[in-house]
Every structure is written in structure tokens, then in C-alpha cells.
Amino acid sequence: GQQVMQIPQYQHVxxxxxxxxxxxxxxTLSNIQWYKQRPGxxxxxxxxxxxxxxxxxxxxxxxxxxxxxxxxxxHITATQTTDVGTYFCAGYSGGSNYKLTFGKGTLLTVNP
Amino acid sequence: DADVTQTPRNRITKxxxxxxxxxxxxxxxxxxxxxxxxxxxxxxxxxYSFDVKDINKGEISDGYSVxxxxxxxxxxxxxxAIPNQTALYFCATxxxxxxxxxxxFGPGTRLTVL
Numbered sequence: 106g107q108q109v110m111q112i113p114q115y116q117h118v119x120x121x122x123x124x125x126x127x128x129x130x131x132x133t134l135s136n137i138q139w140y141k142q143r144p145g146x147x148x149x150x151x152x153x154x155x156x157x158x159x160x161x162x163x164x165x166x167x168x169x170x171x172x173x174x175x176x177x178x179x180h181i182t183a184t185q186t187t188d189v190g191t192y193f194c195a196g197y198s199g200g201s202n203y204k205l206t207f208g209k210g211t212l213l214t215v216n217p
Numbered sequence: 218d219a220d221v222t223q224t225p226r227n228r229i230t231k232x233x234x235x236x237x238x239x240x241x242x243x244x245x246x247x248x249x250x251x252x253x254x255x256x257x258x259x260x261x262x263x264x265y266s267f268d269v270k271d272i273n274k275g276e277i278s279d280g281y282s283v284x285x286x287x288x289x290x291x292x293x294x295x296x297x298a299i300p301n302q303t304a305l306y307f308c309a310t311x312x313x314x315x316x317x318x319x320x321x322f323g324p325g326t327r328l329t330v331l
Contacts, residue, residue, distance in 0.1 A: 114257065136316065147307060147322040148260065155316075193259060202265075202273065203248075203317040209259035 107132050109196045111208030119216050124181040126211035128194035135199045137170060137177045142210070143190040151179075151192075184215050220244045221323035223308050229329045230298050238293045238326050240308030249291040250309040250320065251275075251283060260307065266291055267313070298330040 108131040118124050128137065136155040140148040152161055154170035154177060161168045165188075167180045177196075181188055191212045195205040221242045230236050240249065251263040262275030264283040272283060280302060284292045295302055305327050309320040 111259075138317070138319070140320075147325050148309075148320075149322070150319040153317075153319065195260075197317045204262060204265065204275070205317055205320070207252075207260040209257060 107196065107198050107206045109194060109206045109208040111194055111211055113211055114209065115212045115214075117214045117216065118184050120186060121183050124184050124188070124213055126179050126192050126194075126213075128177045128179075128196070128208050130175045130196045130198070130206075132175070132198045134174050134196040136197050138195045138197075138205060139168060139177075139179055140193045140195060140207075141190050142193065146190075148193060181213075184213070186215050186217050189213060189215050221308060221310055221321050223306075223323040223326050225326060226324065227327045229331065231331050232299055234298050234330075236295045236298055236328070238306055238308075238328070240291045240293070240323055242289050242308075242310045242321075242323075244310055244321060245288075246310035246321070247288060247313045248311045248318075249285065250311075251281075251291070251293045252307045252309060253277065254305040254307060254325075263293065263306075295328075295330075298328075300330045302328065303330045304328060 110129045138153045139151040142148045158172045159170040165182045169178045191210040193210045194208045224239045250265045252260040266272050266285045282294045307325050308323040311318040311320045
């Protein structure tokens with residue numbers, strides 16, 4: 106079945122440093138979603154990417170979808186303590202079931 | 218008020234007990250999902266439902282069953298709980314339409330099976 110691998114598993118940064126998490130799929134994806142889960146909270150949708158090579162920005166967050174639609178990345182510029190949490194990618198590979206396969210997530214901690 | 222609610226929020230039970238986790242939503246979404254989250258394993262889909270008459274197994278449905286009582290309610294049952302079902306359980310909803318849509322998650326139920 107489809108697998109979505111996410112690296113790194115953990116990342117600790119000093120406030121102000123940049124952060125990137127990477128997502129790789131074993132199959133070509135139709136689209137990919139990103140979610141953020143704060144400690145003790147629930148996943149919250151950040152964005153969906155659909156097009157090959159797509160790049161979207163949300164303030165300090167930049168999301169990319171690879172040309173082959175098998176990988177994606179989330180980059181945070183100048184991290185803040187409010188960025189702490191686990192970031193998940195979730196891939197959809199097509200079909201009418203519309204199921205998402207979640208990566209295992211990257212836990213980001215920020216030292217103030 | 219929360220759009221997706223889950224009850225109970227925390228539950229401790231014993232091996233062999235039957236337990237039901239409930240999910241309600243006021244978003245008017247037809248699609249509902251149950252996920253399980255374990256440390257380091259991300260979110261794994263247990264069951265999903267696209268309407269009241271449509272129930273589908275996810276990747277880890279063994280040991281679980283579900284009931285879609287109404288558009289707004291989707292319950293997850295553990296017929297005979299076992300310790301490796303100790304986890305954080307999330308319910309989620311999404312709109313109907315072409316392709317997957319944003320999923321809205323409930324606050325989660327932390328289940329401990331002793």
C-alpha cells in the first residue's frame with residue numbers, strides 16, 4: 106500500500122533559525138495536505154497542494170510540491186516559539202475513497 | 218462552541234471491556250473518520266464513512282467497529298478492549314466533493330486499556 110515517509114522525526118532549533126520537514130511518497134500523489142498539531146492538541150489543517158511544482162506561502166511558512174508529485178516540503182523561516190508542534194503531511198494518491206495517508210510527523214521544538 | 222466534539226475525553230478501562238467512543242459534529246459534513254494516534258506513528262485510519270449508509274474500513278480496522286447513527290454522529294466501538302489499543306483517538310470530518318478536502322479534527326479521546 107501507499108507509504109508516506111516524513112523526515113526528520115524530531116528537530117530542535119533556536120528561535121530565529123529556519124526549519125524544514127520533508128515528505129516522500131512511495132507512489133505519485135494527486136495532492137498533499139499539511140497539518141499542525143500543537144502539544145496536547147489536535148491536528149489543524151494548514152494547506153493543500155495540488156499542482157506539480159506548486160509553491161505556496163503562508164507568512165513565514167513555505168510549502169512545496171515536487172515536480173514528480175512524490176515529495177513535498179514545509180519550510181519555516183525564522184522560527185518562533187509559537188511554531189512548536191508536530192507537522193504532518195498527508196498524501197492522497199487518487200481514487201474515489203479520498204483517503205489520506207499521513208506521515209509520522211516531525212516534532213519541532215524551539216528554544217527561546 | 219466546538220464544531221467537532223468527542224466524548225469521553227479520557228477513559229481508562231480494563232482488558233476485555235466493551236467501550237464506545239462518540240463523535241458529534243455541527244459542521245454539516247457528510248464525511249467522517251476515525252483515526253488512531255500512537256507516539257511516533259502518526260495518524261492511522263480506522264474507519265471512514267461518506268454518509269449514513271456508507272461505512273468503510275481503514276488500514277487498521279481489526280478489533281474495532283463503527284456506527285453512523287446520523288449525519289452528525291459517528292461512534293467507534295472496541296468490542297473487547299486490549300492493552301495495545303491504548304492510544305489517542307481522533308474523529309474528523311470533511312466536506313463532500315471531488316478529491317479530499319480539509320479535515321476538521323475533534324479534540325481527541327485518550328484511551329488507556331489496563
